[in-house]
Amino acid sequence: MKVTFPHMGRAWIAIKSLFEGLNLEVVVPPPCSRRTLELGVRHSPEFACLPLKINVGNFIEGLKAGADTIVTAGGWGPCRFGYYAQVQRDILTDLGYQFDLIVLEAPDSRLSELANQVRALGVNISYAGMLRAIYRAWEKLKAVDELEESLRYCLPRVTRPAEAEKVLHEGLQAIEAAVTAREIRQALKMGRSRLEGLPYNREPVARIGLVGEIYTLLEPSSNCEIERKLGYLGAEVHRAVSMPQWINDHLLGGILRVDSSQEALECASPYLNDWVGGHGRETVGYSVKYGREGFDGVIQIGPLTCMPEIVAQAVLGQVSQKEGIPVMTMYFDEQTGEAGVMTRLEAFLDMVQRRKQFAAAR
Amino acid sequence: MKTIGIPRGLFFYYYYPLWRTFFEKLGVQVVVSAPTNRRIVDQGLLTAVNEACLPVKVYYGHVLDLCHRGVDYIFAPRLVSVEYRGYICPKFMGIPDMLRAQIPDLPPLIDIKVDLSRDERQLERDVFELGKLFGSDRYKVKAAWAAGQQELEEFRRIAAVGFPLNQAVTIWERAGEAPMASGDKTRLNPGGENIRTGGEASEATPRSSDLTIGVLGHGYSLCDAMVSMGLVRKLQELGARVVTAEMLKTDEVEAYASTLPKRMFWTLGKKNIGSALWMDEEPAVDGIIYLACFGCGPDSLVGEIIARRVVNTPFMMMIVDEHTGEAGVVTRLEAFYDMVARRKNAV
Ligand code: SF4
């Protein structure tokens, strides 16, 4: 059995570690590229949301690279994600691929359900062995997230942003190669101190909160590398959602002491008073929170036709007005062009800066 | 007497008899927005976010129509789920908040939450709260709700006879005033006699063939002539007998839907997939058309599932939005109709 899985940003580092810890042979799909997107778009339903399409591309490339089993996640509504795997299976089967598909269904409440699913996946693995694998994957997930956060801080400040990105990549490689929890922490510490040691010569032009649908937030190939672009343009970016936080909130019921979205969710009222699937409520809540914390602007991103984000977008106008923070919405699909994205980001940052200067002058 | 406005959109076509009866029994006067017209559509387009689907935009238009009529309240429930473990669409879950954020000077919304995905307790509570708002005690609320349910069943019986939901609404409303005229039934399937004039090529398939076409999609799109471009009527004018999901037996539809490898959690998706699979195996159905709105999330997957599984019967997906032209719809329908007719004659 050789397993592959869909990409979502840099989650692959933790997923690979988890599967290897379960004694599985792992085929990490090639990084998301133009080709991945093309493959996905060609074979997926035209009007499906972008993550489904990119995933199909990942699966095809993973199977071509020798995998025979796909592991992915599922759910029970209300949004499309819960039915992704079913449609993807139809697509790949009709294309003639032979494979097993294992869907980890998000448990309604009980974590043990998921643990059992994970254990069933493993080969000759004891309960303790499984826990060790989970623990190590979790440590890696956190380390990657923290290193990325350091980069978001550095990018708008350092003299040579490209150098900072190089340091990040080396840091990620070290995290990936690490075996023990101690090594993982060491790799993180090292990467961080190297980032901090880079020459700085500027201050960010703006502080921007990035909110929206989780996949689009985490997977740079699905958002025209918006985080990177903003960093290069001199904006300090805060991303509303992270993997560790999502796992803590959705799988562990918020028991861990990592970041939780609880506080932000409370901020969503009275603008959005209920859950609307996906990350709609988080989007609204974080926009309010960023407004109250004095950020200069909020950018909402998601795949075109994303239902929860459309609901959020409808109330964000009011949030912007009442909380006094500029908000811009950007949707992405296979036709989104780099140049157009860049122009909109530049225009938004310009506006935000002028607004800031105007406020300071008064 | 207080007035409450009910927008003629979204789940209006599935639940109106229940809502109307309930509010009237509570002593509230019900005002329904006008049937969708150009002005309602335009106002909706102007107010809703551009990325929303057409039915949601049209719903905005209906709410605005009610605002102009000066009603005291507008009934815009938060519909999360109408059955155990089933959902409708994320947009339905956010609709009251969306309206409040985007329509200035909105009368108070009655936005009770309908969520039957787990149980009925919370809905019951909300319904009693609602009754209190209109000064009714528990007893009166209970009776009003029961009467509403009864009317809903009556309405569903009418639809099951073979009336599209919008016609069923009209018939149900008229039945409340006078006994239903038996002549009403002739409005169904006028096909068969239509004789087309004009210079058709001689080998063209005669239009008078009595084809049966299954028409699927969301009730609020199919029933709204401005959204569906009069799809059902146009098919009937071409001479087709139209079958919709409401005319099929619920348990049979459920049984077909349950052949999917994973339980379908969208209520409308399940109904449409089950109906499509039923129709696919029913020799009397000659073709199936699925009407979807551009940008509809659930239908982007439901349509795909159906397209891959309907194997015996010609299937066409028709996607409409506010830019869809009437002429294009007619052309596509005629082409499909001819193809189905040719196929039938060949057998
Ligand atoms: S949240 Fe958005 S991207 Fe995710 S399944 Fe729903 S529509 Fe698709």
Ligand code: SF4
């Ligand atoms: S189900 Fe589709 S058409 Fe209906 S509201 Fe949702 S997205 Fe719009």
